[in-house]
Amino acid sequence: MKRYFGLSVLVLLLAGCVRKDDGVTEIQYSFWGSTQQKVVERQVIAAFETANPDVRVRELPVGARYMEKIQAMMIGNVAPDVIMVEMSCYDEWASRGMLADLTDIIEGMEARDSLLAVPKMAFSRNGKFRAVPVNAHGSVLYVNLDALRKAGIEIKKDGWSWSELLALGPKLGRRGGSTGAPTDFLMLPPPGSLMFFAHGGRLFDDPTHPTRVIADSPETIAAFRMLREFYQSPYVTPPDVSTAEGTYQLFRDGRVAFYLSGRWIMPEFAGRTHFDWDVFPAPAGPAGSVTVHGGTGLGVWSGSRHAKAARRFVEFYASQEGMRIVTQGGRYVPVTQNAAFGEEFLSLHPPKSVVRFSQTMLPGAARIELYAPGQAQVSRIFNNRISQLQNMPDTPVETVVSGLARDLRQWLEKRERLLPALRNEE
């Protein structure tokens, strides 16, 4: 009996090892995001598989720590064939030859419909693309219009400046002491990078090939001063309120009057709020209203054994049909000119002013993100100083700014010294 049992187990194991060759190539595709995003990805995959019956796409949704996990897979030589990339990992991977050259796919896309300026610039390195932008994002200001009307605040068509926004606190924030105000708080603490760019701040002389740190400027000091005013305002949510109650939930539940975010959060509000809302340009500073590009692209891993099939998938994703599915998902701004300003996208209400999402991707409206290869590290240095600004109120702003510049110089010196190989590859 035992012998038969052992034999059966062996047969089953062997059967599992035999690969059924049905002429179908299987590729793996990694991405991140919420459950809703997974739905959209599945729709694109299903449409691709229908059009390409010889390719099967195995999805690999990755939760937190996306970059670390995918990089570990690259080292283990088991990375997915198609990889969703964001700006913090794009340069790291592209400059080290981890992503295949997809410039020809971009050329094909542009033959049909020109790419929006910001996503195009974001993924272009010396005229080459190692990822194809598939969605574009810039932050906009979500506004609770009912709250503003109740507080007797004029709704400005072109949005507000940072200082105007701060001044609205007493009219809107109950928890700051204004009993009778329509919302608990004015807004959540603003992101440091938006304030920095809106004041004309710059970290390096050249964001993609930095040679000099120029962060200790009057612009940075002005931006950080304004940030500190927000952090110290009783009308701005203290950090632990958002930790406990979420961030977008505070806007959805009518507890903050303003909320800064991208298009991806929109489905959380559509049909889920009990008030009238719309989107406006990100608050302006002396350098105008500037947002940060947060779009994503698709890359093909250079070690992929199914590169052709992987490229076909990327091509399909970036095609008109792929873009249409992505657009209808409601969470994304399409990356091509006609799609982003076309009827199909602009008819996706709410919000009423949906076009403002597309406008963030016009030339000059968004910064590509901070900074050069090594962006993740630079971003960490920047955020660390923002944390100092927020959590150490007695530290003078000038000290924080000079600390930021010092940290960046140290990073740049070390980078120059230790990465000659990387420089050659760039």
Next chain:
Amino acid sequence: MTSRKKETLAAVCFLLPNILGFFLFTFWPVVAAFLLSFTQWDLLTPPHWTGLTNFSDLLGFSHSPEGWRASDPLFWKYLANTLFLMLGLPLTMAASLGLAIVLNKKLRFSYAYRLIFFLPSILSGVAIFYLWRWIYNPDYGLFNAALASVGISGPNWLTDVRWAKPALVIMSLWLGAGGTGMLLYLAALQAIPVDLYEAAEIDGAGKWAQFRAITWPGVMPVTFFILIMGVIAKLQGGFEMAYIMTQGGPFGATTTVGYYIYTMAYENFQMGYAAAIAWVLFVIIFAITALNWRFGSKNIST
């Protein structure tokens, strides 16, 4: 085959899996980390030999018009954080001893109490850290609610630079007081002959005198063991706690050396530098443990 050879073969067969595991998963990574500490390696491209650069970047100081400046001030800051968090160790040890003394008495339900006090040690760390995040919430947390009931306005425990570290010390005290330390102390207390206490009582010794003359020397070897293991664990630790509760913030106030190694290796992808930090940490642990042995073991009377 002689019976002696058979025995040797059997012993080798039994030991082999463990030895292989040790060489593959402990010894080799340690050697590899040592070699890597002399390289610059971003994981994606081959390592570049950089000699002692990582160590000089980590431990070096330079002189500028502003004064002496560490090449990597963050390392020193995080080492100071790690040492600060070690303040919890003597407190935890004292609490463990106190609990063990109480539980060593013939109380009703003493087994239930032991179980209750030991529970934090067997619960999932992640769940406990999330629970404490809520306890420390300034608006809705238990701590500030308790403080508010006596008219004190509690701080932002985990987001205030001044309070984040003490908050973690308090939490580790709760976590560690009833843990393995308490069990070890309990075992040590039960090994002290009752006759000694009876004789001391007859001689008129009070409770404090009994503790000093009998209990403390009796538990000294265990205290020394807990101290050594605790110092090693505290110097290496703090990662899980910081990762879940504070992400190392605010402004790096709760980043420990262990967390810094992780950040360098898996967020900044500087494996060589991370390996260098790990080796420096090893030397620090080794030195402190050696000092403990050198001076601590003198006080032990077994």
